[in-house]
Amino acid sequence: MPDAVVHSPARTGSIDAARVRAKPYWNPYLVGFLLGLVLLTTYLVTGRGLGATGAFSSVAAWLAGFAGAEHVAGNAVHSRYLNDGAPLLSWTLFLLIGAFAGAFLSGLQGGRVRPTIERGPRISDSQRMMLALAGGFLAAFGAKIARGCTSGQALTGGSMLNVGSLVFMLAVFASAYALAYFLRKEWI
Amino acid sequence: MFPLVSHIEFSVGADLALAVLLGLGFGYCLERAGFGSARKLTAVFYLFDMSVVKVMFTAIVTAMVGLFVLSAIGLLDLSGLYLEPTSYAAQLLGGLVFGAGFIIGGYCPGTSIAAMATGKKDGAAFALGMLGGVMAYAEFTPGLDAWIKATSQGELTLPSLTGISMGWWTLVFVAFLLAAARGMDWLQHRFSYLKPAAV
Numbered sequence: 001m002p003d004a005v006v007h008s009p010a011r012t013g014s015i016d017a018a019r020v021r022a023k024p025y026w027n028p029y030l031v032g033f034l035l036g037l038v039l040l041t042t043y044l045v046t047g048r049g050l051g052a053t054g055a056f057s058s059v060a061a062w063l064a065g066f067a068g069a070e071h072v073a074g075n076a077v078h079s080r081y082l083n084d085g086a087p088l089l090s091w092t093l094f095l096l097i098g099a100f101a102g103a104f105l106s107g108l109q110g111g112r113v114r115p116t117i118e119r120g121p122r123i124s125d126s127q128r129m130m131l132a133l134a135g136g137f138l139a140a141f142g143a144k145i146a147r148g149c150t151s152g153q154a155l156t157g158g159s160m161l162n163v164g165s166l167v168f169m170l171a172v173f174a175s176a177y178a179l180a181y182f183l184r185k186e187w188i
Numbered sequence: 189m190f191p192l193v194s195h196i197e198f199s200v201g202a203d204l205a206l207a208v209l210l211g212l213g214f215g216y217c218l219e220r221a222g223f224g225s226a227r228k229l230t231a232v233f234y235l236f237d238m239s240v241v242k243v244m245f246t247a248i249v250t251a252m253v254g255l256f257v258l259s260a261i262g263l264l265d266l267s268g269l270y271l272e273p274t275s276y277a278a279q280l281l282g283g284l285v286f287g288a289g290f291i292i293g294g295y296c297p298g299t300s301i302a303a304m305a306t307g308k309k310d311g312a313a314f315a316l317g318m319l320g321g322v323m324a325y326a327e328f329t330p331g332l333d334a335w336i337k338a339t340s341q342g343e344l345t346l347p348s349l350t351g352i353s354m355g356w357w358t359l360v361f362v363a364f365l366l367a368a369a370r371g372m373d374w375l376q377h378r379f380s381y382l383k384p385a386a387v
Binding site for chain 1: 194200204207208214217219221230233243244245246248249251255258264266272273281283286287289290291295297300301302308311313315317318320321322330333336341344347354369383384
């Protein structure tokens, strides 16, 4: 027996049915204010802002270590994430471990933790998984070139009025808006 | 007085404990905003739900006001904060590639963690793809690091570029946020027909 769904049946799926039971998200301006306070506190304590991509670079450096220590030390990118031989003791990686726990807690409170694959009604689960994998690859590669992502450049640099961060933000939105029409079946 | 790190040397354990603590707040906010959901995030690109811009913009302006006020009253030394050097070419090119990854994959690096934490398998796929992306960058194009350095303009902020002080720029951003809030509500209304049920 499928879950009762109050909206148009053509749009229903497990995701939409789950949403009916989930609590609403908070007001975006309120969450933005709180996120701004987290960012400000991070600056005041550590002298640096938030970041996320660095954690993935640290894990990559750790994995590359299995191909040999001299391989990592000789690589211009991996070697920056060596962290004196303990790449997994990366600050950003621990930040993301905390973020995982924080998001899980928030999701539990809101009734939003359940195994799903998020997609629009017009593509299949496997197509969506492939696109997620490809998108992650591109986002990470782009973040490496830009030296930061939405956390490290947009939020962190933006609040310091960093010119490069503002350029990054404009480029991200320009690119995504330009491609949105072609990807509409993935999302709406 | 701030940043604290200029006066206190945190032990490795304390430093990483701080990271987890600040991360808790970071992840909690992301999930509360709905950013553990790819459809909620990508809705911004179809204009029927502008939450991504509302949250990001408000967070940036909040932190900016805090940084400005604390430095103006002498509690914060802005020069003690890390500033990523600007390279127009790198941030433009990287931003374009990143934006493509965002709309194709549905997440950004931080939000994919919030997605995984709430059970999204596509969030895990995105994170796995990210690991592949940083690995490919390091293994196949490590020379790009040198190019980014070579094209760098050094530390560059709007105040240093324009000669207009941080206080005025902060005011401009606050005013722009207030104006944009009205504009975004109009957009959401105008494009509400694109909104699928229950996103």
